[in-house]
Amino acid sequence: MSEQKAKVAAVTKIDSFTKDGNTLYKHNIVFDTGVSGIAWSKNEDGSPWKVGEEATFTMELDAAKGINKLKMAQKGGWSGGGGYRGGGYKKNEFLDCAAYALSYAKDMAIDKVIPKEEVLPTAEAWYDWLVAKGKVVAPAPPATT
Numbered sequence: 001m002s003e004q005k006a007k008v009a010a011v012t013k014i015d016s017f018t019k020d021g022n023t024l025y026k027h028n029i030v031f032d033t034g035v036s037g038i039a040w041s042k043n044e045d046g047s048p049w050k051v052g053e054e055a056t057f058t059m060e061l062d063a064a065k066g067i068n069k070l071k072m073a074q075k076g077g078w079s080g081g082g083g084y085r086g087g088g089y090k091k092n093e094f095l096d097c098a099a100y101a102l103s104y105a106k107d108m109a110i111d112k113v114i115p116k117e118e119v120l121p122t123a124e125a126w127y128d129w130l131v132a133k134g135k136v137v138a139p140a141p142p143a144t145t
Helices: 093-110 116-134
Strands: 004-019 022-031 036-041 054-062 067-072
Touching: 093 116
Parallel strands: 036 067
Antiparallel strands: 004 022, 004 054, 022 036, 054 067
């Protein structure tokens, strides 16, 4: 998925999708090179895709749907901020609970609330409590083909 540059020739709204009060708009983007694909935007007009402007983007073929998925390239490199970067990261609530529980138990040992030997048993107790209280659900197993 290498970056490409081309001038946007057309932006056509196809559909919209609303979930949890947030609306995303599906657009067909056509470039002056003849390349085209589908992109989602928070804006009904399709921005940041603007007709007549050069865009730096990545394109990925979705073979199952027979479409090219377009994503605007990040501008200015690393911003130091978080945020959604599209794909790749899947939240693992079990790992998050384990990390929090261990960190909290370690802090308790540093503050001499518990002895060092009790860090792991205390972390396990916190982990069990967090999973039970948070109603953490195991991730779905991977699909088999």
